[in-house]
Amino acid sequence: MAKGRFGEFGGQYVPETLMTEVLRLEKAYEEAKNDPEFKAEFDRLMKEYVGRPSLLYYAENMTKDLGGAKIYLKREDLNHTGAHKINNAIGQCLLAKRMGKTRVIAETGAGQHGVATATAAALLGMECEVFMGREDCERQKLNVFRMQLLGATVTPVTTGTQVLKDAVNEAMRTWSSRCEDTHYVIGSTMGPHPFPMIVRDFQSIIGSEARQQILEKEGRLPDAVIACVGGGSNSMGMFYDFIGDEGVSLIGCEAAGKGIDTDQHAATMARGEVGIFHGMKSYFCQNEYGQIDEVYSISAGLDYPGIGPEHAYLRDSGRASYVPVTDDEAVAAFEYIARQEGIICAVESAHAIAHVMKIAGQMSRDQIIVVCLSGRGDKDVAAIARYRGVNLDE
């Protein structure tokens, strides 16, 4: 494959102003990756600060209730800051520091990546600015304040549709005006090469742990590995070490909002077409003239019109499959896992749980599903209440 490509997908479609910086990053990452000291520092922080390895938990109640495959949850929600995002944020901030940067910027949708970046920046003594769509700031007020507590500046994005994609636009614009001392910590396996690779590598700790843990617990590989997909970082991290295991099906769950036959969804794989945007060639929800669609999901973290290029490749090559999950199904799964297992998970992760609920019962009892519980759901409680017609005064 060509440099930075996954089949035809990927690439480096950025303005010339950013090209030098993107190439510099590529080189710096290659050096860091091969430096045992860098790896040791990353591993140390994963263990001592994030609390890794995260648990692989046998969800016995769900398994019994659904009456089919054994269900294991990869508990990324137990990480420091409550989601998988911290793995990548710490990795990239370490890399940025190594490159001599003193400042990081990030986009955020639900706020999890913003919180993770603000946390890593606080830990490593860096300045941090987070771009967040104004609408998302409203939906996730708690996370806005959390980032501010961590010393970050949160800049509400009022351009365009005021959600995640606009936050990415604004972060890119800001980066192109100031890259000398600033690194852009992209939060998902997206953007121009080398970002999809860097984010995947830092997140692949999820799948490599899960693979080892399931082998220890069950002495065999799972039949299915399931994760939710927005840009695709927890799923790519979860899938990566299983790609070579042919018997393991890889299933990504994307946000179908109010249904893929409505105009209110974020189901890039089900409804998108190949395009070039945010630095990469991949699938995007767009109109007949290549204008990027406004997308919708109850989950701010999955409310993105594109998907990482490696996912596009995994889908087109037949290695992974992607299924749409609606708001209704995700909310039902959110409530289900809370009652069955006593776990309030992120509404993003609930999309993956919803698919588990659909398929576990149709599988046999000696089959195994490993699902990535990418984050915890404290941030979503008010939104779920609203969805059920209850107004909480936060």
Added chain:
Amino acid sequence: MSRKVEISRAFADGKAFIGFLTAGDPDIETTKTLILEMERAGADLIEIGIPFSDPVAEGVVIQEADIRALASGTTTDMIFDMVDEIRDQVKVPLVFMTYVNPIFHYGYERFCERCREVGIAGVIVPDLPFEEKNEFAGICREHDMNLISMIAPTSDERIKQIASEAEGFLYVVSSMGVTGVRSKIETDIGAMVEKVRAASDIPAAIGFGISTPEQAAEMSRLSDGAIVGSAIVRIIAREGRNAAPAVYEYVKSMKDAVRAL
């Protein structure tokens, strides 16, 4: 027979003034009028922006123009039809400026075909850098259209390779960041243009941040011309459908500043 006017025409007679506007802002009829006015006021080349939903290289002025244009229902096909109507009345070269996705999704081949039919001389695609241009450049060439390259203050040693493959003219980005009016341009543009001259004899015009006649004169002194977008779009935003007189006056003042050199 080709309907287009070659880009070289814009640089044949002294320093060039290049004006930009977003097609369909506030509507396509106004754009038609404004292109004719800009030419009458002395613009040597006109960049017609095909609006994009997410213009990541633009500052807020052109972002808002894109939003207005899309809200008025402007499509790529409508823009082709508009150019088709006015092409034979306009004696200066016309180029498109847009993002790669509207072109890719329209189909590179089909897009270039239409450009040739309506007499578009070139296209500027800010998010298609040197490393990625080959998937489109060959098709442009087959259709006798120039794919215009950009260099930025961060380009340094890349200038040589970019300039040596540049077609039409080289777009010299004056400042870091996005398009938009700036009170002061801090980059050592003289040094950038010198590197271009060493690698190629392609005309080089400077854009990003230019709004006053003084800036236009200064930038043209350093290069072969000045490119102005946001300052024109700001007038259109203010005056709306009646922007023609103000745009004419502004472009004339800018061209006069450049012509005096």
